Amino acid sequence: MILADILLIWYKKNKRNLPWRNTKNPYHIWISEVILQQTRITQGLGYYLDFINTFPDIQSLALAEEEHVLKTWQGLGYYSRARNLHFAAKQIVNEHNGIFPKEYTKILKLKGIGEYSAGAIASISFNLPFSAIDGNVLRVISRLYGIEDPINSNEGKIKIKSIVNELIDKSNPGDFNQSFIELGALICKPQNPDCDICPIKEFCFAFLNQKQKDFPQKNKLKKPKNRYFYYIVINLNNTNTFISKREKNDIWKNLYDFPQIETKEEIKDDNILIEKIKNIIITDTFIINKIHLPVKHQLTHQTLYSTFIEVSIDENIIINNTIKIQLSQINKYPFPKLIENFIFNKIISH
DNA sequence: CAGACGTGGGC
DNA sequence: TGCCCAAGTCT
Numbered sequence: 001m002i003l004a005d006i007l008l009i010w011y012k013k014n015k016r017n018l019p020w021r022n023t024k025n026p027y028h029i030w031i032s033e034v035i036l037q038q039t040r041i042t043q044g045l046g047y048y049l050d051f052i053n054t055f056p057d058i059q060s061l062a063l064a065e066e067e068h069v070l071k072t073w074q075g076l077g078y079y080s081r082a083r084n085l086h087f088a089a090k091q092i093v094n095e096h097n098g099i100f101p102k103e104y105t106k107i108l109k110l111k112g113i114g115e116y117s118a119g120a121i122a123s124i125s126f127n128l129p130f131s132a133i134d135g136n137v138l139r140v141i142s143r144l145y146g147i148e149d150p151i152n153s154n155e156g157k158i159k160i161k162s163i164v165n166e167l168i169d170k171s172n173p174g175d176f177n178q179s180f181i182e183l184g185a186l187i188c189k190p191q192n193p194d195c196d197i198c199p200i201k202e203f204c205f206a207f208l209n210q211k212q213k214d215f216p217q218k219n220k221l222k223k224p225k226n227r228y229f230y231y232i233v234i235n236l237n238n239t240n241t242f243i244s245k246r247e248k249n250d251i252w253k254n255l256y257d258f259p260q261i262e263t264k265e266e267i268k269d270d271n272i273l274i275e276k277i278k279n280i281i282i283t284d285t286f287i288i289n290k291i292h293l294p295v296k297h298q299l300t301h302q303t304l305y306s307t308f309i310e311v312s313i314d315e316n317i318i319i320n321n322t323i324k325i326q327l328s329q330i331n332k333y334p335f336p337k338l339i340e341n342f343i344f345n346k347i348i349s350h
Numbered sequence: 351c352a353g354a355c356g357t358g359g360g361c
Numbered sequence: 362t363g364c365c366c367a368a369g370t371c372t
Contacts, residue, residue: 080370
């Protein structure tokens with residue numbers, strides 16, 4: 001028997017029972033594929049169920065407010081996925097009569113759907129013979145064939161793609177693709193792969209040469225940069241507060257946070273900090289109630305150190321580029337985890 | 351086309 | 362602890 005057939009038998013016996021495995025509905029497959037981009041199943045599963053419950057079909061997603069979509073996505077990270085999902089739902093309504101397109105090239109044109117996701121949806125939902133090469137497949141193929149090119153390099157990806165395209169089972173492309181993905185997730189893991197129970201170990205270059213740790217090769221990522229945030233939290237224990245929408249092309253685009261001062265270095269002099277606070281609230285009459293200890297928040301390429309500063313000001317003061325909201329309404333707005341945690345702790349402690 | 355884009359978990 | 366990673370895509 002050939003490798004792909006053995007793996008398919010293993011897959012049918014060992015695959016996990018996941019909600020998106022019991023359907024071919026392209027909307028559901030689409031949502032699951034986007035949620036699972038760079039995200040573990042344990043983290044994404046609850047979001048998937050919430051998302052399709054809140055937006056049961058393409059039309060309801062297209063008609064939703066972006067803020068509602070982001071709120072549903074809150075805490076999952078990589079928020080462009082939510083914005084693109086919303087955008088693409090409108091694309092489908094406007095350009096495809098609200099029906100999910102059944103051609104690979106049309107699927108690929110939808111915002112937020114790249115080669116991997118287009119291949120996954122095309123093969124799983126429409127039985128089309130396209131490969132779906134994700135991080136699992138790159139790792140599995142790299143070990144199977146001893147590919148030395150880094151899997152995050154173009155050369156590595158091109159080599160692996162040509163191998164997968166030779167291997168692909170055109171009569172059952174959805175299960176073919178998922179069998180490689182599932183093997184990577186359950187057996188051929190990044191660290192300490194369970195080669196002893198691997199159904200295709202005798203085909204595997206890395207296993208046969210005991211070089212599992214040498215594959216896959218990977219180019220190192222850049223080290224994170226530090227950013228220092230100073231958040232002005234105004235009257236949070238009263239009835240109102242001020243929040244601002246992050247509209248720049250930066251982290252947390254279109255989510256909300258508090259009026260903010262950002263620096264490249266820590267502000268060690270309180271007088272400088274107070275001057276900067278004055279520049280934002282444009283008044284001399286404010287009271288600093290509490291300066292919290294800095295909170296460290298680690299992103300992939302940035303380390304954030306955030307200091308929350310609780311301030312009281314006069315009721316009638318307006319702050320530029322912010323909106324004044326009632327505290328009772330604060331749960332309607334999407335916040336990054338850092339801000340959500342602060343609000344949650346603040347509310348809980350009162 | 352490198353770099354940007356989140357969060358949580360494992361070791 | 363700090364680093365690596367997890368069903369990628371966009372610019």
